[in-house]
Amino acid sequence: MENIITQLFIKFGFVTLETDSRIKFFTNSNSDRSEYYLVLFIKKADLSTIDVNLTEVLTLFESKKALATDVEKNTSLIICVEFENYAEDCVRYKNRLLQLEEDEFFYRKYVIPYTPNALLGLNNQNDIVTSIHQIISDEERFDAFNTQIFANEIYFLAMQLSIKLPFFNLNVARSDDFISISELLSQKISQGEQQFLSSILKAPQLEQNQRDQLLQKVLDPNDTTFDTFINSLIDDAPTL
Numbered sequence: 001m002e003n004i005i006t007q008l009f010i011k012f013g014f015v016t017l018e019t020d021s022r023i024k025f026f027t028n029s030n031s032d033r034s035e036y037y038l039v040l041f042i043k044k045a046d047l048s049t050i051d052v053n054l055t056e057v058l059t060l061f062e063s064k065k066a067l068a069t070d071v072e073k074n075t076s077l078i079i080c081v082e083f084e085n086y087a088e089d090c091v092r093y094k095n096r097l098l099q100l101e102e103d104e105f106f107y108r109k110y111v112i113p114y115t116p117n118a119l120l121g122l123n124n125q126n127d128i129v130t131s132i133h134q135i136i137s138d139e140e141r142f143d144a145f146n147t148q149i150f151a152n153e154i155y156f157l158a159m160q161l162s163i164k165l166p167f168f169n170l171n172v173a174r175s176d177d178f179i180s181i182s183e184l185l186s187q188k189i190s191q192g193e194q195q196f197l198s199s200i201l202k203a204p205q206l207e208q209n210q211r212d213q214l215l216q217k218v219l220d221p222n223d224t225t226f227d228t229f230i231n232s233l234i235d236d237a238p239t240l
Helices: 002-011 044-064 086-092 094-102 116-120 128-137 139-147 153-164 181-188 191-201 208-219 225-236
Strands: 023-028 035-043 075-082 108-114
Touching (some): 002 035, 002 128, 035 044, 086 108, 094 108, 128 139
Parallel strands (some): 075 108
């Protein structure tokens, strides 16, 4: 996971100032606004003692505040948690993960669970962004995700990375016979469902608490809002 995260940050113009394999600090001053990210790598057993890890992260954060005056307000924390499998562990630790993301003390937090099986589909790729794009665009994997969001662990991880990394921009290639999402939405789903998806697509511009609520709907296996929306697309979508 460390390798994948590092590749993604470098791809989007970040550099890392830390060699510690458990906690990394990335910075990007090439954009209009400087961005800083702390990345913590833990296992699910560490969730019970996460405060110890967060104290270590805070110590590193305090040391980096001397780099620039905007470090304090422009830093986010990404927590990568290794699970054995999504179906069991995401349900078991759901509340703990949400608690971490809802706690904005010191900095915003994004939790990305991953599994060894999920990593197999992303490792050893020449272009990690292209790989994630191809995975998310795969219709068979999408169908499996629609039926059971944890059915394909590789797909679930790709979705997590594209949603939880604020700087991640996924551009989908368009062919001549491609039907745009906006066109499909106007033809196939209700106005309320269009507004729901629009809120998700605009999530990076939302207030953090609103974004967390939307992500919870997407990722919560007990919340059928997103499943209902997706089914309305799949049932009537034209065959290309």
